[in-house]
Amino acid sequence: MLSRLGAHLAIGLLKFLALLPYGFVARLGDGLGWLLYQIPSNRKRIVHINLSLCFPEWSAEHREEIAQKHFRHAIRSYVERSVQWFGSAKKLEKLVQVDSEIDLSDPDMPPTLLLGAHFVGIEAGSVFINHALNRQCGALYQPMSNKVLDDVAIAARGRFGADMASRADSARIVLRWLRDHKPVMLGADMDYGARNSTFVPFFGIPTCTLTAVGRLAKVGHAQVVPFIGEVLPNYKGYRLKVFKPWDNYPTGDDDADARRMNAFLEEQIPLIPEQYYWVHKRFKTRPPGEPSVY
Template sequence: MERISLALIVALLRTLSVLPYKFVARLGMVVGTALYALPSRRKHIVLVNLRLCFPEKSSHELDTLAREHFRHVVRSYLERGVQWFGSARSIQNIVQIESKIDLDDRDAPPTIFMGFHFVGIEVGCMLYSTQFPVASLYTRMSNAGMCDVAKRQRGRFGAQMIERATSARKIVGLLRSGTPVMLAADMDQGVENSVFVPFFGVPACTLTAVSRLARLGQARVVPFVTEVLPNYEGYKLTIFEPLLDFPSGNDEVDARRMNTFLEEQVAKFPEQYYWVHRRFKHRPPGMASVY
């Protein structure tokens, strides 16, 4: 049964990859609106996260924001068709890129590209891999078949797909060899190698991997964000200036800086951040679960 389900999903994504982009994007928004009307675990998680992070908003405002987020999330799922099975040209046609650093610099220092889980993160990473060498960290999915498909399709333009559990030595080796590494450290991966620092004023279990890898690899840390453009015009990948004095030598200070930077980006388009994840899954000792 699992194989049949996987085959059907792959067939659907392949079909979506050849349909007009704007049609697929609009379809995703419509399906997202319909799914939001139904009670679900994911809807509950979204609303809990939004209430915690935006306590000043009314119930109506939170509901509106949650609905718009659901629309964007479902749309991003359908757009995986072109991201996973479309040509490099089809991806380049829907993603603009604006970089504050010279991406063609052959003498660039070791670089960690630090991403965040906005709905456009995948297409931004895919676009980058069509033009430049890169290694990308991923977290293994519970569904082994889907994980294999995702890994293969995400890496089909040459990106080296590195499982997050891989030893730091391998990642540091890539950095020192001149291969940039893309990763995202804004999800709750457990208390090991993490610290609790505020995210919109709420204690959030935040990974310290970025600081550690940057220190070991003597790498600069360059944030990037991919946003959904209005009117179904595609996406914009923005690559920022490297963070100054990062790592600082204090993992907690660095984690706070990461979350502060992320808050600034979320404020620009809050409906596009991945509120469907349990960002506050782990809580500091003595604090009750929120989900």
């Protein structure tokens, strides 16, 4: 666990990097990712297991290529927290291209759940969609184990007017936000354990998937609008892709609604497979009786 001193040093480094040109910072993170990929690690092993499970048809050479690219992207994403957390609004506006199928500035937007997918650019996308909304919104977060980093992350992610709430305290708060017509940002495509989850296919694998999105949308009478933060090639910044609301959602069937999210990911991940968050143990929780894949 990172010590308080280590956390303060890390924050100081990020603030310093935020002063430097984005292209330099991005290349620094990419180079560090390449270097760390050369060293055997548990995270590297997890990336390969996930890719093998989801894309068994790939050759070993192609899987190795995507794994290395992803590892570089993942490490780079942590280095780029510098500009995402501490860069000015003007700097972010120059770095983020917005490609939205809805009017983010619409003052009459109905109750909305903004569903962020865990691609490596999710941090940039989440911070900037908050800025682009030009209105107060709500956002859920997963608390960090280090209190110093957690406090800084909350302040940075909410600096454009977002109310932040821990995922553990979310349901009551989210429903209140929706009643107040605040758009609510959340991410649900990770393994948070069997509680409030169901097992539905993800690339053909029974996968522990949260049912909260459909339930919150039903009770809060909210539309669900997915978004993706994509890292642009050649160190040009990011693209915030905001999709139109899902039709006929929620259905009221927890399994069908959870499967809808996974189906959306199955459509989007092959477009930029190196950018999905493969370092996460997406298949950590297995159906009863099934052994661990990790």
